[in-house]
Amino acid sequence: MKRWADGFIAVDWGTTNRRAYLIEKGGQSSAEFEDGKGILSVGRGEFEAAIAEIRERLGEWPMLLAGMVGSNRGWVEAPYVPCPASGEDLARALVRIGDDVAIVPGVSLGDGRPDVMRGEEVQLVGAIASGQIPRDCLVCHPGTHNKWVRVRNGRIESFRTVMTGELFSMLKKRSILSDLLARRVTPREAFREGVARGLSGAGITSQLFEVRAGFLLGQIDPADGASRVSGLLIGEDIRVGLAEKPGARVIVMGRPELTSLYSSALEVAGIESESLDGEGAFIAGARNIVEQIQ
Amino acid sequence: MKRWADGFIAVDWGTTNRRAYLIEKGGQSSAEFEDGKGILSVGRGEFEAAIAEIRERLGEWPMLLAGMVGSNRGWVEAPYVPCPASGEDLARALVRIGDDVAIVPGVSLGDGRPDVMRGEEVQLVGAIASGQIPRDCLVCHPGTHNKWVRVRNGRIESFRTVMTGELFSMLKKRSILSDLLARRVTPREAFREGVARGLSGAGITSQLFEVRAGFLLGQIDPADGASRVSGLLIGEDIRVGLAEKPGARVIVMGRPELTSLYSSALEVAGIESESLDGEGAFIAGARNIVEQIQ
Numbered sequence: 001m002k003r004w005a006d007g008f009i010a011v012d013w014g015t016t017n018r019r020a021y022l023i024e025k026g027g028q029s030s031a032e033f034e035d036g037k038g039i040l041s042v043g044r045g046e047f048e049a050a051i052a053e054i055r056e057r058l059g060e061w062p063m064l065l066a067g068m069v070g071s072n073r074g075w076v077e078a079p080y081v082p083c084p085a086s087g088e089d090l091a092r093a094l095v096r097i098g099d100d101v102a103i104v105p106g107v108s109l110g111d112g113r114p115d116v117m118r119g120e121e122v123q124l125v126g127a128i129a130s131g132q133i134p135r136d137c138l139v140c141h142p143g144t145h146n147k148w149v150r151v152r153n154g155r156i157e158s159f160r161t162v163m164t165g166e167l168f169s170m171l172k173k174r175s176i177l178s179d180l181l182a183r184r185v186t187p188r189e190a191f192r193e194g195v196a197r198g199l200s201g202a203g204i205t206s207q208l209f210e211v212r213a214g215f216l217l218g219q220i221d222p223a224d225g226a227s228r229v230s231g232l233l234i235g236e237d238i239r240v241g242l243a244e245k246p247g248a249r250v251i252v253m254g255r256p257e258l259t260s261l262y263s264s265a266l267e268v269a270g271i272e273s274e275s276l277d278g279e280g281a282f283i284a285g286a287r288n289i290v291e292q293i294q
Numbered sequence: 295m296k297r298w299a300d301g302f303i304a305v306d307w308g309t310t311n312r313r314a315y316l317i318e319k320g321g322q323s324s325a326e327f328e329d330g331k332g333i334l335s336v337g338r339g340e341f342e343a344a345i346a347e348i349r350e351r352l353g354e355w356p357m358l359l360a361g362m363v364g365s366n367r368g369w370v371e372a373p374y375v376p377c378p379a380s381g382e383d384l385a386r387a388l389v390r391i392g393d394d395v396a397i398v399p400g401v402s403l404g405d406g407r408p409d410v411m412r413g414e415e416v417q418l419v420g421a422i423a424s425g426q427i428p429r430d431c432l433v434c435h436p437g438t439h440n441k442w443v444r445v446r447n448g449r450i451e452s453f454r455t456v457m458t459g460e461l462f463s464m465l466k467k468r469s470i471l472s473d474l475l476a477r478r479v480t481p482r483e484a485f486r487e488g489v490a491r492g493l494s495g496a497g498i499t500s501q502l503f504e505v506r507a508g509f510l511l512g513q514i515d516p517a518d519g520a521s522r523v524s525g526l527l528i529g530e531d532i533r534v535g536l537a538e539k540p541g542a543r544v545i546v547m548g549r550p551e552l553t554s555l556y557s558s559a560l561e562v563a564g565i566e567s568e569s570l571d572g573e574g575a576f577i578a579g580a581r582n583i584v585e586q587i588q
Contacts, residue, residue: 072510080510108510108511109507113504114507114513114514115507116507161503162500162503164499166469170464170468171464174467175460175464176439176460204498205456205457205458205461206454206457206534209457210409213410216410217402217408219408236499239497240499240500243496243497
């Protein structure tokens with residue numbers, strides 16, 4: 001087994017997918033792969049084998065695991081670090097499995113409003129440590145559960161989760177709107193109209209049904225259904241998220257196909273934004289945490 | 295076949311269930327049954343047989359059909375009557391199939407905000423015609439798709455649909471919250487807290503995740519999950535619905551297990567309400583419409 005100082009494998013291990021990167025000393029990722037072996041497809045007692053399989057592909061390196069693998073449904077639970085949380089706080093709270101595996105804890109918000117994150121914290125720490133984002137800013141991290149994160153003094157000060165991705169996916173799979181949600185979402189007119197309506201706060205649980213009714217009454221083109229519904233949900237999401245730090249410029253971090261939708265929606269809201277690729281931030285965050293192990 | 299003037303069978307025929315009532319001259323319902331043969335379980339070309347089966351059970355009477363049976367997924371489409379709509383408007387727009395079957399049209403809202411209803415209109419017309427509700431009032435009709443209905447001059451003036459029931463059911467079946475939603479909803483403390491939060495308008499798509507996070511952080515008893523989530527959704531529902539006629543007393547009409555939850559939630563909102571059984575209103579509405587056929 002090689003030493004942490006020479007390099008390591010970082011795994012972003014989620015519920016349905018995992019993505020592994022080999023990060024050698026001083027470099028960016030030199031090899032990587034993604035597959036569908038999220039934690040839900042790995043049974044109890046099968047994580048050792050799942051780890052061995054990653055090493056077969058990328059080599060006998062130490063491993064840093066982040067995401068749902070550290071949840072109570074994952075391999076070994078890594079208890080949440082409370083806000084405000086820095087990269088040092090995360091490194092101190094790593095859960096070690098032998099010498100060569102470390103699991104990154106999630107971050108929690110406790111006082112008054114409960115909230116949790118797992119996985120996004122590595123990207124945030126990376127973006128802060130590498131100077132890609134200011135030490136005081138508002139970050140939007142779209143995904144199944146979008147996170148609005150208030151960064152202050154270079155730490156995760158507070159955050160708020162919005163279930164936008166999961167709701168869209170549920171509506172698409174089996175709801176009165178399913179028929180209308182098959183097409184691809186594009187950030188054009190129907191999307192922008194949806195965003196404007198969602199931003200109004202008039203009530204997403206009612207506005208969603210308007211799409212169905214508008215279709216039945218011949219007022220809405222079914223080809224626009226997915227874009228309109230996505231716009232509504234993202235508009236509501238932004239309305240909620242901006243309450244974290246009103247009037248702020250927003251950094252949208254994550255997968256480019258999602259960050260571009262959120263940037264378009266923020267434009268409708270009259271808010272400036274900049275996009276940041278979540279993958280680079282993840283690698284930077286993993287490096288930052290591992291540097292503190294040695 | 296008997297004559298409409300001597301009596302008829304009224305069917306409230308929804309997506310997943312149907313309920314049929316024999317209503318003889320001058321009386322209330324003298325026989326009835328409910329089963330799971332909603333329109334989704336009746337194939338194209340099988341409605342005649344489904345009708346014959348009802349007559350086998352209740353007798354050879356003319357039939358008035360209401361609900362999704364008149365939708366584009368039902369037997370014969372009965373086009374929507376636009377608001378404002380009265381019982382007379384519905385009777386004029388009945389779709390006749392031979393002499394002995396009539397399908398009640400739905401009601402639509404067109405200008406600006408599209409909305410549709412199918413089935414609830416019979417109950418509304420019945421409650422108005424029988425004097426069970428004032429000719430000017432705000433009615434809340436809980437269900438898969440809750441309807442907030444503004445009644446004015448004895449007509450359905452406008453209305454708004456909120457997808458509360460469907461969203462709760464989706465969240466229960468398969469979501470990050472499913473585990474927490476298995477128990478029965480009771481209108482106690484957790485429900486009332488949920489209602490208060492939903493009423494705030496801070497964003498249901500975020501507040502729903504708080505229940506999951508609160509559970510993970512040991513702040514929320516999982517036994518309260520269903521009540522808390524139901525409260526959140528109904529609180530948001532009421533926030534949206536009251537915008538139809540702010541400050542009004544509300545008549546909650548429908549199935550008692552749902553009207554009691556909405557009444558409790560309206561109490562949290564500081565709004566007076568009274569409950570009305572939807573079944574009696576349906577029978578009164580069917581009688582009112584049939585009287586105009588003869």
